Amino acid sequence: MNEEGNAANLAREIAAVLDGRSYEMIFVDDASRDGTRAELAALKAELPALRLLGHRSNAGQSRAVRTGVIAARAPVVGTLDGDGQNDPADLPKLLAKLTRPQAPSDLGMVAGNRLKRQDNWSKRTASQIANSIRRAALKDNAIDSGSGVKVFKREAFLRLPYFDHMHRFMAALMLREGYAVEFLEVNHRQRSVGSSKYTNLGRLAANMTDLWGVMWLRSRARLPGGADEL
Numbered sequence: 297m298n299e300e301g302n303a304a305n306l307a308r309e310i311a312a313v314l315d316g317r318s319y320e321m322i323f324v325d326d327a328s329r330d331g332t333r334a335e336l337a338a339l340k341a342e343l344p345a346l347r348l349l350g351h352r353s354n355a356g357q358s359r360a361v362r363t364g365v366i367a368a369r370a371p372v373v374g375t376l377d378g379d380g381q382n383d384p385a386d387l388p389k390l391l392a393k394l395t396r397p398q399a400p401s402d403l404g405m406v407a408g409n410r411l412k413r414q415d416n417w418s419k420r421t422a423s424q425i426a427n428s429i430r431r432a433a434l435k436d437n438a439i440d441s442g443s444g445v446k447v448f449k450r451e452a453f454l455r456l457p458y459f460d461h462m463h464r465f466m467a468a469l470m471l472r473e474g475y476a477v478e479f480l481e482v483n484h485r486q487r488s489v490g491s492s493k494y495t496n497l498g499r500l501a502a503n504m505t506d507l508w509g510v511m512w513l514r515s516r517a518r519l520p521g522g523a524d525e526l
Contacts, residue, residue, distance in 0.1 A: 297326040297354065301489035302380040304335045310376070311343050313384045322347045322364045323378070327354040332378075358463045365453050373453065377444030379490065382408070383483035390447035393480055404452035404475025407438065407467060408445035408482035426503045430465075433507055434514065438467040438479070445482050449475075457513060464503065465510045472517045 299306075303323065310321050325333045325348065336348050349363055365373050374391065376382040386408060393399070394406045427441055441464050448470075456462065456469045467477045 297360075297378070298328045298330045298332060299378045299380075299490060300328070300330040300332045300335055302487075303332050303378055304339055306376070306378065306380045306384070307336065307339055307343055307346060309380075310384045310387075311345065313387060314345075319345060320347055320369060321345045322349060322367055324360040324364045325350045326356065326360045327351045356460050358458070358460055361463050362458055365450055368450055371450050372447065373450050374447040375444060379487050381485050381487055382443070382445040383485060386445050386480075386482040387447065390445065390480055390482075393478060394447050394449075400476045402474065402476045403478060404470045404473070405446060405448035405466065406478045406480055407440075408443040409440045409479050410443050410484040411481045412484060430468075430503065430507055433511055434465070434468040436465075436468040436471055436477070438477075441465065441467060443482065459506070459509065461503070461506050465506065468510055468514065472514050474519045 307321060307323065314321075321343065323336050323346065325336065327350070333348070333350055336346070340346050340348065347367070349367055351360065351363065355363075361375060364375070372391065372394065374387045376384060376387070390406045390408065394403060427439060430436070430441060431438060444463075446466065448466075452470060452473065452475050453466075455473050456466070462469065470477045
């Protein structure tokens with residue numbers, strides 16, 4: 297949303313990193329009010345793998361991720377935030393970890409852990425507090441749940457319960473559905489254009505409210521251990 301000046305550069309970076317692979321690149325424009333949509337539409341001739349989806353109304357990051365995953369044709373999906381702070385060069389590393397021959401059969405997602413966050417002190421502090429509380433309550437082992445760079449099995453994601461802000465609880469939700477989750481350190485870059493769509497207090501308040509909901513979901517989960525066709 298409103299990432300004019302970042303979106304086109306990110307698309308070209310993704311294309312360069314994934315050159316030689318079979319892939320599609322899906323951008324979901326969450327009803328931007330600037331030139332983001334036009335900027336990306338102009339790139340479609342240059343980047344034939346680019347698909348552009350546009351929300352008619354602003355619906356938030358979690359809905360944008362879900363829109364993209366539903367539209368995706370491949371069995372494995374990688375995500376990046378649209379602000380350019382996630383490094384597309386990390387995608388092949390996460391993909392390799394998810395699809396390695398010796399990976400656990402139930403591995404559903406490999407999530408990025410931003411090694412050196414390029415955000416201001418207040419934003420880093422608010423995230424550390426929220427992550428510590430969430431990790432203690434949910435036992436999901438996610439040090440950095442807000443990292444936008446992830447690679448996961450599309451089927452696993454579509455089994456997760458949807459709610460606004462669920463992208464911050466994907467590790468816990470994957471575990472709830474019986475999938476394993478692994479983490480990998482990733483790069484993080486400074487924002488070059490625009491500003492964050494979140495405030496520290498707004499993010500913290502939403503996380504605390506959602507945390508109770510995810511705790512309730514976990515308490516109501518019952519896994520059948522798989523299903524056999526008889």
